[in-house]
Amino acid sequence: MTTVPEDITEETVTAAVVTSFDGTPDPRLRELLCAVVRGLHGAVREVEPTIAEWERAVDFLTRTGQMCDDVRQEFVLLSDVLGISSLVENLNHRKAGGATEATVLGPFHMTTSPARSNGDSIDEVGGAEPCVVTGRVLSVSGAPVAGASVDVWQADEDGFYDVQQPGVQPAGNGRGLFTTDADGRFWFRTVVPAHYPIPTDGPVGALLTATRRLPFRPAHIHFIADAPGYVPVTTHIFVAGSPYLDADAVFAVKRSLVRDFAPVDDETAAHRFGVANPFRHAVIDLVVEPQRTGP
Ligand code: BEZ
Ligand code: FE
Numbered sequence: 001m002t003t004v005p006e007d008i009t010e011e012t013v014t015a016a017v018v019t020s021f022d023g024t025p026d027p028r029l030r031e032l033l034c035a036v037v038r039g040l041h042g043a044v045r046e047v048e049p050t051i052a053e054w055e056r057a058v059d060f061l062t063r064t065g066q067m068c069d070d071v072r073q074e075f076v077l078l079s080d081v082l083g084i085s086s087l088v089e090n091l092n093h094r095k096a097g098g099a100t101e102a103t104v105l106g107p108f109h110m111t112t113s114p115a116r117s118n119g120d121s122i123d124e125v126g127g128a129e130p131c132v133v134t135g136r137v138l139s140v141s142g143a144p145v146a147g148a149s150v151d152v153w154q155a156d157e158d159g160f161y162d163v164q165q166p167g168v169q170p171a172g173n174g175r176g177l178f179t180t181d182a183d184g185r186f187w188f189r190t191v192v193p194a195h196y197p198i199p200t201d202g203p204v205g206a207l208l209t210a211t212r213r214l215p216f217r218p219a220h221i222h223f224i225a226d227a228p229g230y231v232p233v234t235t236h237i238f239v240a241g242s243p244y245l246d247a248d249a250v251f252a253v254k255r256s257l258v259r260d261f262a263p264v265d266d267e268t269a270a271h272r273f274g275v276a277n278p279f280r281h282a283v284i285d286l287v288v289e290p291q292r293t294g295p
Helices: 013-020 027-047 051-066 074-081 084-093 203-210 267-273
Strands: 130-139 149-154 175-179 185-191 220-226 233-239 262-264 279-288
Touching (some): 013 027, 051 074, 051 203, 074 084, 130 149, 149 185, 175 185, 220 279, 233 279
Parallel strands (some): 130 279
Antiparallel strands (some): 130 185, 149 175, 149 220, 220 233, 262 279
């Protein structure tokens, strides 16, 4: 005689799906899948969507995937506006004792930055107001890290990245890959970036519109500092006084990363940095922690 299985009901379906992963050989994969199922089932129980609403959600995710290509990552953008990217960064930073606070990578790091020498300009267009950024890569012990790579990318004075304006900005404008000197120092010339809207021409933009949210990010410069034996840090510096510092569309502002882009009126310093006087100057030390060895 065959046994008839119990009906799957709204009370039992979550446990049934969780149990279906019992044979997963990779324990971390099992933990992740079970947690995702519990979380999603919890949301479904809370809102009790209609079939039409479920279909709309599937359509939204389908269009989000269809928007992705080599230069556009709408799923990362979705993760950003839902604060998931920020939460992942924050959780991971908890383990990074003393390092510079990390913040989101964002979708505009999709090209390789041109290798540049310290003192070079990443502004290939000749913006209105020169700016100098100087800093060091330091270990959490305070020791300078020589030979570290510092990858930099930023929007221009109008709030556009090079990849958003092909034919207007040269490829590589606002980007540079620098190497720290023997004292761990790096420095470059640029312009002060403007605040800008994240891309709004896809499903994520429609979500922001539907929820009356603004798409803006405060002005910032992105950095990734990396050196052999250290955990890379992906971060920004934010321009003090920028609009939207208190309303970042992707929840990525940290007070520790806000910097004065101080006006400097000093002919000697301007000559030393190779910029017109007066100019703006921002300073950032990027602190990296040694990679842990062993379990
Ligand atoms: C960015 O800063 O480049 C960025 C981050 C998240 C979403 C969109 C843009
Ligand atoms: Fe950005």
